[in-house]
Amino acid sequence: MKAGNRVLSAVVLVLCLFLVCGCTSVPKEDNIYQVSLLNALLQGEYDGFISVGTLKDHGDTGIGTFDTLDGEMIFLDGNVYKAKVDGTVELMDDQMLVPFAVATTFEPDVIVKPWTAIADIETLKTTMDACIAETTNDFNRFYVAKVSGTFSHVRVRSVPSQEKPYRPLSVIAESQREFEYEQVEGTIVAFRSPDYVEGINLPGWHLHFLSVDKSKGGHLLEASLVQGKIKMGDMKEFQLILPSSSSFAAMDIAEDRREETQSIEGVGRP
Template sequence: MRSTIKYFYTAILFVFSLNFSGIAQQKNITSGSNLYSAGYASAFIGGLYDAWYPYKSLHQHGDFGLGAPALLDGELIMLNGKFYKTQYTGKTIPVSDADKTPYAVVCFFHAAKVYKPGKGLNKATLFKYLDSVLTNQNGIYAIHINGNFKYVKTRAFPPVQQKPYLPLAAMLDRQHFFEFNTIKGDLVGYKLPVFMEGPHISGYHFHFLSVDKTSGGHIIDLLTDDITIEVDILDSYTMQLPQTPDFNSFDFKKDRKEEIKSVENGKKQ
């Protein structure tokens, strides 16, 4: 009788361990479908440029993304698990994991769909093409575009010097622009739905990194040549909010939609 009871409990423990293992594996599988944000987009746009979130911690949440360096010192990109920043001088350099960021969004990128437009596209027609294949207007998409570009125009901001920091839209005259002809590289970006506006930047948002990792920045304009578009379809998002006095006292009542459009396009709307 004791032997029977012993085998009965052993069987229960075995089944339980299988179920637990299955749950753990499922978590690992779905973890790649999450968009992770360190910071709140409209607060960053509104002037919260002090760094607070370690790059080292971002590696736990993604290997692909974009954001801003400390004190707005350029434009940030994450590709294949490595961080780079393009400074206002035009120089692009690796970023140490020991540094921190005021704002970044990342995910673990796994291409679910691949597209080859087969023709040259400017920024407007590229976005129109993406709209034609990314048909869920409330979908969350991570987008990697790799290949040859006939023309790329990017920008980066110089670092801010002292508080109080101006909102980003009030510093458009401080932008530095960079233009490249016949260049190979990567676009890292997202298409986010309107309902995520505020905490995130809705619509398309891309940063560029040249194949030799020496040039980059926030995309202002482009003309593609031969490119491949990879898309990851995300189904959740999480956010870590700054635990800082500046964030605690930030005024969220102001509507910054037009400011965000100006910052994205590099000019007042």
């Protein structure tokens, strides 16, 4: 082979490798991948359009929901679980579709710290904010946390699958199911969004729970930690994937829905 041809072949090989690598999705620790918008979910955009498999391509940790708003998602250690409205938990396959979720590759680069005696969920959130203040002191970036340990009390919720025409989430919340557990071991998966993403995601902490035996879980309403450990990482890059449906195109996404959000995210009726 002539020298010129050898050089050309080498260049072509390098370009092919570059294109192949460039087309491969490689999850990064500092990247948050979000499916749809919170305000779209609030208005009834429940049709899934991203698969669980695609979500796994962008991380190993996350929270969200499933097609037709069927249950609560806990994405932990590379596996995606559904906390169902009947209180059971199911491992999901890669074909299941997702209408709303956030995911990242978990890397505890902010703090790893043992904890004891966290009385309630508000104290938990305040304590996690204190960890941020003590380390990065930057509340303008995104954070992910895992709180694993023994809980004296946990209260979670889930919602049932919906049928069209979809009702707003605030209406559906009236039919949510809540479950309480005592002396349970498990992990809280928590994401914190900054205030300026109001309407895109939930400002502050959003927490889901999964028991260590993978039999109990849901959106976290109450928690009392006996002892455990917090691991927290931060995320400085944000990737947003929007629906392409006609229903999404017709929505007023910019409408202020803060009161509606707080009523849904707060503790349910006794």
